[in-house]
Amino acid sequence: MKAALRPNRIALPTTRPLKVYAFDPSRGRYLGNVMTLTVPYERVQAGPTGARIAVVDYDATNRCFYDPVNLEDTRILLQGGLDPSESDLHFHQQMLYAVVMETVQHFESALGRHIHWRRGDRLAKSRKEAQEEDIWVLKLYPHAMAQANAFYSPQAHGILFGYFRASETNPGRNLPGQTVFTCLSHDIIVHETTHAVIDGMRTYFTDPTNIDVPAFHEGFADLAALFRHFSHKEVLIDAIGKTGGRLFDTYLQPAVTKSASGPGGEPPGPSIQAQIAQRNPLVEMARQFGDAAGRNAGLRSALGTPPDPKDYAEKEEPHDRGSVLVAAVFDAYFTVYLKRTGNLFQLYRAGGGSTRADVPGPLADLLAAEASRTAEEFFSICVRALDYCPPVDIRFGDYLRAIITAHSDLHPTDEDGIREAFMQAFRLRGIVPEDAEFFSEDALCWPTAPQGLLPPVEGLLFGDANDLTRDEANVDGNILRDYARKNARVLGFDPGLPVDAPSFHPVFRVDQNGRLHIDMVVELAQTREVPFEKSAPELGRFPLRGGATLVIPRPRPRDDGRSLAHVRYLIAKHLHGAEGELRTARQREFYERSGLIASDPRGKMRFQIDFAVLHRGF
């Protein structure tokens, strides 16, 4: 009690400043490559070890632990974190902690709720096995192995970052043969963290039940990393200046134009570094890694190739296919950015300005602000749409429908044509939902749940913005499982099999009119074992999952105190009927193609994405 009365008690800080590379060490200190992140404050132990993430510097190649940094050290606190350095492993640990914390915070503010890490699959496994899969503290291994690879591993409860020697012959901006640390690439950290975040939100998105599922994981992780680029103001302003505001260009104009051709007519070429056109860092991923691999380019870029409807039909490798999704989203983003900045360009040209020349400072500021704001908004749209995705077996077309639905719920008028931009960008790349009747906004929105068929959910508790208490969660879990059992047919489940509710969260969001929307987002799932071939039971079986996402708005309080919540959206993947058959066939094909048939019947992980092998690089 005494302590509470002391008048000069110091409030806890809300944030902790930590320095990081905005891209990776290969860009040196060029233009804002060193930046300070202000991450949510928590007291940390050596590691850093926080409540939900811990940096564990274990090296499996050299079989040792490395010295952990203590961020609470006064000297570090006073400097706002250690200065960036490739050779200081304490800085590596600090940067990893900071970027992961910041990424998580971004997801949480976009989602309007707290997130948790992976929860074990309680349908297919015993309670004990599932609990062993639950990740409470996500481990980050900054120097996990000597390998050109970084990957999220649910088995190791964390993310492994490799280190490797840069190519001796074509190392790009690296020294030949220098050690390259994947844990110092901002892009790679955000990419891998996103895998962990999605895995926590959607347990069954690591079941590669069709070719889109692993591609979605990869594409989405790239999206998250690329959108972060647009928060780096200095880089943005530089790129705007050097692209005349065309932020989507692959190259930046060199500061000085090339020399005129010589008297002998020899072709003009750059002769000093200021004449060399640099790649636009905003739209490329993981430059240092790509350079070190001898590619002389980033690993992937947001807009690699011109849109082609055949892309979606033909690209099969998960990263390539994921890039189609990334390109579609970025096409929409740049379309909206151009629309929003169109009036600025008009004014500029009306005053005699030319976008060929350097964009003047004040205009660049305005453009950068718009690019950054729009990127933030798009990231939110993309993240919020996750809550509107089916729990299992996602297709890119489902994701488009989720985007359109989630966005129109909060922004019915859509003045800037964001939804139209998404629709056209996806269509241009051949991504269309397979079950929508028309390619119009109305038809693409998930249909509202059939009110006559689905009774209200009685007694559901909506908690508050800090999520549900344990008691509230127990009450809701029972109500929801019971509801699923009673309404199995309408929800698309098999009434004879148990239904689980792997997740349910209250979500708090503000719409365009400033009204607070409170919804319960519920995941329901069911598993049926299906033989690979009926006539040949020897070949074994695979789990076919049905699932339904329910979006249930909080009802207005009633005078009698009872709460009758109606399901607004029912987003289902059916186990039976024509849809069930199509999905069975597709899943069987995917397993067969991947060589999973009749393999390893006891292997717990065989029907899960193995990010370690999937990742070519990361």
Add this chain to the structure above:
Amino acid sequence: MTPSNVKLRVRMYRVGFGDFFLISLATPKGRRHILVDCGVHAGDLGSISDGVADLAKETGSHLSLIIVTHRHADHISGFATCAKQFQDFTVDAIWMSWWDDPANAKATAFQASLTALARKLEPHLALRAAADDDARQALAMVHNVTGQDGSLAAAKGGGAGGRLGSNDAALALLRGAPPSGGPRFKSTPVRHYYKAGDPPELPPDLVDAGLAVRVLGPPTDPKLVAQMSSAVEEYLSMAGEEAEARPLIPFGDRWRVPADAYDRHAFYPFSAKELAQLVQAVQPDALLAAARKADNTINNQSLVVHLTVGGKNLLFVGDAQWGNWANFLFGGTATSRASGLLSESKRLLGAVDFYKVGHHGSTNATPIDAVKALRDGCVAMCSTQPGCYGQAAKGTEVPRGPLLDALRTKTKGALARSDQIALSHSPATRGLPSLAPIFSPGGALYIDYEF
């Protein structure tokens, strides 16, 4: 057994893990013979030379046609190790895969890069092979690509080895381009390199015999053949570089600390030791993955032939895996699967009388759709030797039990495995059902099926 009352016979030699098949046709002008592959690699039983001797006797050292499905040692090593014996053969025609055509620049470049990758992997895997069974198997796969070592017969010498790997030596004989003084067939065969859909040109003898052949594979789209994209190759070659003798030590000894430098919460819910073991356990093995991919890629280059003679249909698929099958089952990209089997493929498979089981009975070489579409009660032969690849505990053993069980059901018991008969020094695999009476074992060397 007199030739006059035999219309059609398939002979499967038992050599170990490798294919060596002889198709014999009775024609009004005498017997005609087609050799389909002649090789062994892992699990070499040392009997291939005896097999070639029997082949010479049986055919009078005259082959109307040799079909070489693909360039893996376990399908062609005999042409190197038994080259001396083959020098006495007259051969009318040789068919090989489009991918093995020396005049095809695209295919040649592709094969060269694959062999280069295999050679790069070889020393790294060799280092580990003694202590690690997975690495030993991967090494065998790599050797299967290059054709070096691995086979007992190769070690015995003989043949055209010289400075060439045994696959190169075998290809030199088959393509008719041996180094000076190297072995050649007694006659000059007509050579063809076929891809899916090509109308094949049969030697006159076989036309007379009423044989018709359709070429169903390989596809020429690298996407269907190569399960490795160039990017994967790039990454894997880096993995190879890393494994070089120079170990990479990122930080000096003074940075190493005991695990208790960390708060226990960091490891939750594990101990530091458990967590370290988990991190060890999830290390991806890029070398093994690369070896497997190189192996699969060549399997997918298999020449797949459908032969019709005397009203009987025979399907020889080499070691075709998913991409090759997908091409003729579904007509191209694998994503078109949802629309189902091409009706033509369905008809074809539904009328098959004899099926040579793909890839020695491995799990991914006979798609379920194909098993399903095969005619009930057709006859199948599988040349294999257990214990060379995979592990039953992981469900990756070759031959894969459940797949062969499914085929046994489909064929109503008419499935013969080469390891069902005992060689003089090599017993039959234990626990197999006895050979169905429709098959006749020949001495201790082969199994015959007469139509």
